[in-house]
Amino acid sequence: MESKIGKCKAFSSEREKRRYIPHLAEFFFRPDSDWSKPEAQRLYENASHGLDALKIDHVYYEDCISGMSRIPDETINLIVADPPFGIDFDGKSSVYNRDETLVVENYKEVHESYDEFTRSWAKQVERILKPDGSVYIFSGWTNLESVLRAVREASLHTLNHIVWHYNFGVFTKRRFVTSHYHILLLVKDSKNYFFNKVEHYPKDVWIVRRKYRFGEAKNGTKLPLDVVAKCIDYSSKPGDLVLDPFMGNGTTAVACKANFRHFIGFEINKELRRIIELELDRVQIGESYQPYGERLPSAQELASQHPRAYQEYIRLKSNPGSAFDSHTSIPTKTSGDENE
Numbered sequence: 001m002e003s004k005i006g007k008c009k010a011f012s013s014e015r016e017k018r019r020y021i022p023h024l025a026e027f028f029f030r031p032d033s034d035w036s037k038p039e040a041q042r043l044y045e046n047a048s049h050g051l052d053a054l055k056i057d058h059v060y061y062e063d064c065i066s067g068m069s070r071i072p073d074e075t076i077n078l079i080v081a082d083p084p085f086g087i088d089f090d091g092k093s094s095v096y097n098r099d100e101t102l103v104v105e106n107y108k109e110v111h112e113s114y115d116e117f118t119r120s121w122a123k124q125v126e127r128i129l130k131p132d133g134s135v136y137i138f139s140g141w142t143n144l145e146s147v148l149r150a151v152r153e154a155s156l157h158t159l160n161h162i163v164w165h166y167n168f169g170v171f172t173k174r175r176f177v178t179s180h181y182h183i184l185l186l187v188k189d190s191k192n193y194f195f196n197k198v199e200h201y202p203k204d205v206w207i208v209r210r211k212y213r214f215g216e217a218k219n220g221t222k223l224p225l226d227v228v229a230k231c232i233d234y235s236s237k238p239g240d241l242v243l244d245p246f247m248g249n250g251t252t253a254v255a256c257k258a259n260f261r262h263f264i265g266f267e268i269n270k271e272l273r274r275i276i277e278l279e280l281d282r283v284q285i286g287e288s289y290q291p292y293g294e295r296l297p298s299a300q301e302l303a304s305q306h307p308r309a310y311q312e313y314i315r316l317k318s319n320p321g322s323a324f325d326s327h328t329s330i331p332t333k334t335s336g337d338e339n340e
């Protein structure tokens with residue numbers, strides 16, 4: 001029979017093995033799903049999406065509400081929607097510090113009720129989304145209430161309320177400079193949705209600077225490619241079909257083409273056609289695709305930031321009989337994970 005002292009020793013050495021070491025789990029993290037470049041290309045080339053009436057990898061220059069009504073139910077894997085702001089924006093005001101001659105005309109604002117407009121497109125979005133699909137909606141704070149109401153009415157579930165912090169806030173005298181957008185991550189079924197955790201600790205505050213593109217014509221509201229690519233990375237697989245109802249400059253189309261995703265989009269302003277076509281011509285299929293595992297920091301890179309965790313990582317790795325065999329059994333402690 002094991003003595004009391006023996007039991008105690010075994011217990012404390014087990015506790016020793018399981019104790020929480022900040023950042024240790026980062027050394028063992030692997031993305032949930034990953035594809036080599038040839039695998040991603042094969043998925044892209046072999047994908048079929050049952051959209052007989054509409055072309056894929058194509059932008060339609062028309063109103064998205066009537067456009068989406070031609071898409072069959074539950075056909076789209078991911079929707080990225082960056083609707084007009086509803087604040088009489090034309091991108092030209094001097095407060096935006098831009099060369100007006102480079103801002104493409106006919107930015108289409110919402111002149112009817114913003115509530116009604118949002119309700120109509122959100123309803124279509126819910127209908128055409130696959131059961132395990134996701135939606136990212138961009139919104140400034142001024143119309144956020146409208147968007148939240150419309151997605152609730154459309155029975156979409158909120159998974160996250162992401163804040164994108166940007167670097168182009170407009171100068172103010174008597175209030176804080178607005179320097180963030182809200183990005184809602186919504187799903188149809190909160191128990192069954194695709195989410196590929198490609199980083200160990202993906203926070204809901206995204207700090208992405210917009211690159212200034214001097215001397216190039218554009219619609220004044222272009223999103224950074226990195227922001228849209230992030231939505232695509234986490235919520236779609238290579239070969240999936242991504243829809244953008246408000247294409248603008250074609251950022252979603254470009255991010256898809258460069259990352260082995262198919263796209264379909266709508267844009268009411270026909271003057272943006274030449275910009276979208278130019279942007280798409282500049283990019284090769286799959287040119288930005290990199291397997292997620294290859295994007296992670298190496299153990300050596302992490303070691304300089306977290307030397308204590310690195311020591312433990314080396315100890316555990318060199319001891320095959322230790323208390324873990326994959327990243328899933330590493331003791332971790334991250335605030336906010338309680339809701340998972």
Ligand SMILES: C[S@@+](CC[C@H](N)C(=O)[O-])C[C@H]1O[C@@H](n2cnc3c(N)ncnc32)[C@H](O)[C@@H]1O
Pocket residue numbers: 062063064065082083084085106107108109219221222223224245246247248249250251252266267268269
């Ligand atoms: C905020 S911008 C989108 C910018 C885009 N995300 C980008 O990165 O370039 C909104 C776009 O929606 C377009 N738009 C407005 N109403 C629309 C409608 N009913 N159907 C389709 N497009 C519309 C506007 O012309 C504008 O280009």
